[in-house]
Amino acid sequence: MRKPLFKTLLCLSLLVPFTGNGQDKNALEAGFMNPAEKVQTSVYWYWISGNISEEGVKKDLYSMKEAGINRAFIGNIGLEGIHTPYKTVPFYSEEWWKILHAALKTATELGIEIGIFNSPGWSQSGGPWVKPEQAMRYLASVKAEVSGGKQVEVVLTKPDKDFQDVKVIAFPSIGKKTTRLSAANTKVTSAMSLQNLNHLVDGNKETVMLFTEKSEKPVAIDFRTDQPFTLRSLQIFPARQPIQTNARLLVKENGGYRMLSEFKIDRFNANLNVGFDPYAPVVISVPETTASEFRLELANTASGTGLGEVEFLSLPAVERYPEKTLAKMFQTPLPYWHEYQWPVQPEAGDPSLVIDPGKVLDISAFLQGDRLVWKAPAGEWTILRTGIEVYHNHTLLHDDLMDRSDMRRGKPTVHKVWNDNTAILSGDTMLILAFRYVAGCAPEHLKEVIDLFSLTALEICEGQQLDMEFESRNDVAEDEYIEMIRLKTAVLLAASLKIGAILAGASAADAENLYNFGMQIGVAFQLQDDLLDVYGDPEVFGKKIGGDILCNKKTYMLIKALERADGKQQEELNGWLNAENCQPAEKIAAVTEIYNQLAIRSVCENKMREYYTLAMESLEAVAVAGEKKKELKSLVKLLMYREM
Secondary structure, three states, rough: OOOOHHHHHHHHHHHHHOOOOOHHHHHHHHHHOOOOOOOOOOOEEEEEEOOOOOOHHHHHHHHHHHHOOOEEEEEEEEEOOOOOOOOOOOOHHHHHHHHHHHHHHHHHHOOEEEEOOOOOOOOOOOOOOOHHOOOOOOOOOOOOOOOOOOEEEEEEEOOOOOOOOOOEEEEOHHHHHEOOOOOOEEEEEEEOOEEEEHHHHHOOOOOEEEEEOOEEOOOOEEEEEEEEEEEEEEEEEOOOOOEEEEEEEEEEEEEEEEEEEEEEEEOOOOHHHHOOOOOOOOEEEEEEEEEEEEEEEEOOOOOEEEEEEEEEEOOOOOOHOOOOOOOOOOOOOOOOOOOOOOOOOOOOOOOOHOOOHHEEEEEEEHOOOEEEEEEEEEOOOOOOOHHHHHHHHHHHHHHHHHHOOOOOOEEEHHHHHHHHHHHHHHHHHHHHHHHHHOOOOOHHHHHHHHHHHHHHHHHHHHHHHHHHHHHOOOOOHHHHHHHHHHHHHHHHHHHHHHHHHHHHOOHHHHHHHHHHHHHHHHHHHHHHHHHHHHOOOOHHOOOOOOOOHHOOOHHHHHHHHHOOOOOHHHHHHHHHHHOOOOHHHHHHHHHHHHHHHHOHHHHHHHHHHHHHHHHHHHHOOOOHHHHHHHHHHHHHHHHHHHOO
């Protein structure tokens, strides 16, 4: 079967125009007919669905040798449970290892090199048998800014649950030398109809500019500055949704436009196999350019896609940094051959903008758990009180008991480990302790803090009662549900922030803005919790998936499903809601399928984004420097971008 293949290859080669002399032609033909030893003819050798035998693999190898094949890559592919007339050998069984040993021994005798796929597919590595500590890794990092002179303590939270430390380093910061185009000094315009253009330079990557219609011709967005700006790099943050477009960056000079860079914004595949940061920014480095007007042209834009932020920076950046760190890989399975051939990085120009390797310090020894204790220049300290967190745990104990939840944050709940009475008493004790801690605040703030704390505690109880009542109702409206989660979840976060503001001596306006921020992000968080209960990973989410479905919880998703369902879907949903005896897995699967049919996941995500946007607007209204809001923004990121 293989000999005709070589004849075909030879024939195809002769079809290619040949310009050499006759001697060259004869040598080429002879090389095809009798390949030199250094020529390696390779094949993929698939052991499909375990249909292998020791006799069979030996025959394959002898056939390969006869055909001139001297390298083979074993791939174990196929499906389990396939019925064939041949014997099936389970992968990794004792017999499988015996057959593999025979194949390797025979191949060695015949001079055939053997390679083995490290996964059941293309360009992947791993499987359920691979433990996290054995898996391939990428470098991730968290960053904190401190200022100098004496001992500093700062928490560096792990970016991932399977994170392992490599180094902690410190180097002279050059961030303060950075200037950028912003809403304060830049006017953004376009001849096209674009929604929320000002969001591109508002400093908030979560507020987005949307393309309202599909455009075949390039969309031009102009950025005009009050004063000439020196540009060295560009970072484009896509909205957290797939986008693919060709882009050009231009500068206006002498009445016309000169192109600085041509590139792709390619973030249409959000799967983990193309990087751990699916919507990573597109980072472009350009030669130092000073001008008052720049233009971004985007070709073939699609309606509903958008950009979160376009950062014009005076600081140089590593060209295509996310791709180089594999945070965002090119689309699989078939990236183009040149995708990882990077353009030459432009010189920074100003040496002070480049980190000196000789000044990088290894301070790993000063990391204690997640806390870095390092003698560094003096800075402002933040003291955290524990009253509100203790109270939060009290609410969780009671919530788990009332919902009959088995797991909380990946561990058995208190009433499962001990009993109901222990859970109730433990929760009550925490409530008392919380009041004791709160009562220890400064006397001048005591009444205001106690009043707010007491009101919050009452509101949480009211929210929990509504949540329990909703279980027996099928007519819960969207506004009722939003009010319930405001009371049950959001007011605690809001009160925590406001109490902190009061104790820090903030103005009444700032305290109220922080309260609103907490309220809005709390609602968004609970909506995401609803989403994770259906579509989350139990290992990451920390509890079983589908608990809300089994308990007939009137989540936002169920309410919108009942609202949008047609007659048949309504009947099926109500059937599951009223079912007294059913298989839990079957119920979860059936209700989830209806959610999928009605695109409820997207509906819920849109509502989350609505409250998230309101929250970030409230935070921006707080009259403190943006640098001082970094921790809150990091907290929001932690809350809102939990893994699915």
